Amino acid sequence: MAVRIGVVTFPGSLDDRDAQRAVRLAGGEAVALWHGDHELQGVDAIVLPGGFSYGDYLRCGAIAAHSPIMSEVISAANAGMPVLGICNGFQILVESQLLPGGLIRNDHGDFICRDQRLRVENASTAWTSQFEAGDEIVIPLKNGEGGYIATDETLDRLEGEGLVAFRYLDVNPNGSLRDIAGLTNERGNVVGLMPHPEHATEPGFGPDTPDAMRSGVDGLRFFQSAIESVLARV
Amino acid sequence: MPTIVVEVMPKPELLDPAGKATAGAIAKQGSSTFSAVRIGKRFELTVDGEVTDAVLAEAQRLAEEFLSNQVIEDVVAVKVA
Numbered sequence A: 001m002a003v004r005i006g007v008v009t010f011p012g013s014l015d016d017r018d019a020q021r022a023v024r025l026a027g028g029e030a031v032a033l034w035h036g037d038h039e040l041q042g043v044d045a046i047v048l049p050g051g052f053s054y055g056d057y058l059r060c061g062a063i064a065a066h067s068p069i070m071s072e073v074i075s076a077a078n079a080g081m082p083v084l085g086i087c088n089g090f091q092i093l094v095e096s097q098l099l100p101g102g103l104i105r106n107d108h109g110d111f112i113c114r115d116q117r118l119r120v121e122n123a124s125t126a127w128t129s130q131f132e133a134g135d136e137i138v139i140p141l142k143n144g145e146g147g148y149i150a151t152d153e154t155l156d157r158l159e160g161e162g163l164v165a166f167r168y169l170d171v172n173p174n175g176s177l178r179d180i181a182g183l184t185n186e187r188g189n190v191v192g193l194m195p196h197p198e199h200a201t202e203p204g205f206g207p208d209t210p211d212a213m214r215s216g217v218d219g220l221r222f223f224q225s226a227i228e229s230v231l232a233r234v
Numbered sequence B: 001m002p003t004i005v006v007e008v009m010p011k012p013e014l015l016d017p018a019g020k021a022t023a024g025a026i027a028k029q030g031s032s033t034f035s036a037v038r039i040g041k042r043f044e045l046t047v048d049g050e051v052t053d054a055v056l057a058e059a060q061r062l063a064e065e066f067l068s069n070q071v072i073e074d075v076v077a078v079k080v081a
Helices: A016-025 A068-078 A088-095 A152-160 A220-233 B017-028 B053-067
Strands: A004-009 A029-034 A045-048 A083-086 A102-104 A112-120 A136-143 A147-149 A164-168 A180-184 A190-193 B003-010 B041-046 B073-080
Touching (some): A004 A016, A016 A029, A016 A220, A045 A068, A045 A088, A045 A220, A083 A088, A088 A102, A088 A190, A164 A190, B003 B053, B041 B053, B053 B073
Parallel strands (some): A004 A029, A045 A083
Antiparallel strands (some): A102 A147, A112 A164, B003 B041, B003 B073
16 A cells, blocks of 8 residues: 555645656655645655745745644654645744744845755764765755754754754755755754755756766655655664 | 734844845945945734733734734834824
């Protein structure tokens, strides 16, 4: 039986279909979830996709964090279900206080879109178990408000407890403190990051690699990790 | 109907890229009077009825828990307009 991974669509989500496709390419069954429902349809894991939920009104992710389905998502996350927040999804996780800190406008003030090199810092989360710690990957990044900030105390705790999941390499594209690109919670089931793994899952559509143009599929292992993690718990 | 004004500012220690860009644009217009700009938000909450202490307390709670993100912002005012 295929592992069922739900992808929540909010008003203004952009990458929900891409995330569904990534789930299928990884061998899972993608389940469309709707922000206005209180129903997780029995999924095994959840993706909060990228986009501009509610037009980024108030703060990025702030209104989505209070949408009906998020009460179920937060309960499921607290019960250990794998939850991945990508870009706007990361912002929603932070606004829901499932992950600490905040995301503010890029320090250079511009929207940025590039293939971004990252280092996997924590390979023992539900979404990174198919990596080795220290692996370097390339996946697309596209955001205007991706600058990660937190107090020094929080940053020191994140570093000390190994909760920085991904770090930017080569360039820091948005002014994120300590080059933080993504985080995990203590339990390792909730992961959020600004770059987009779902856009690097199919040859011909991913970032360029030394082997061939657009052949990068480093993002696929995020979804394969979640599937493995669900199967390991059964 | 009475209005409660809530003002939210980015925390002083954090970079405010929008404010910085605005300050840069002001400097380009030849003004050297203003050395920095910080941009915040003003919310106007219309109250359906009288502004009691309880209503003000609810506005304060809303300001701290929803209208601002205390990680990156401070509520600098909750007052009757």
